[in-house]
Amino acid sequence: MSLLKISALTVSGITLWLAPPFIFSRKIPLHNFMQGVALVSGFACAFEARRCALKAAKTEEFEAMKEAAVTADVVDEISTSIYISEQQRRKEAEAILAASSEEVEAKREALEAIYTNDLQPEVSASTDENDTKEIELWWKVEAAQVQGKTTTWIIENILGKKGRKFSEGKKQLEELLKKFSEEGG
């Protein structure tokens, strides 16, 4: 609408400027007067067209600026959201990496504890205890043998296997004899 108005006013201005001098005669007073009126009208039309054109140009410029600002705002918003999501992904990745390393470390420590600290001392301790008991028993058995005690007496009084457990005690004594006789001999 604005462009149409501006165009119409411009065309009117050109027509009112160029047509009358070549249509009207300057020798006829009325024609001469009409030329003047047409020139003034043409000037007014051109002036109004210029004013409207400048106004429209300003509006157009403002709209372009507004559009640019909106575009920049959208671009800024998108880049901000991209940055935020990237940071979140990075944090998540770091958390995953940290968690996995902790798990690995925990498992490593657990395995280390199982194979170095926990199992071996227990085994060695129980072995040591058994050995100590066996040595004590062997010393007692050896002392009894030196004193001339019978095998039955040794089984019943030193090993403490009486009645039904006598055969078990006999086996134990044989094992002791076998073990410590080989070590000694």
Added chain:
Amino acid sequence: MIKAIALGNNFLLTAIAASFLCWLASLHSSLLLFVQALFALKLIVSATAWLLDDAIIAILKIDLLQFRFRLIASTVGALVGVGVMLCRS
């Protein structure tokens, strides 16, 4: 587009103003002298502005190219306006 129309209308305004002055000059001999004086003044002002362009663009805060374009356009517009009135029947 709109800016081009605005510039075209500037030219048109100058040309119509020059034509109107010519029409005034055709009415009476004293007015002819007055219009001649006006055109002479316009010529002097344009020449002075062309010579003092650096100072004027600093005052008006416009580009040198734009200032020269306006100066030339106004001169050409005035000449076209005068030419139209001289060519009339």
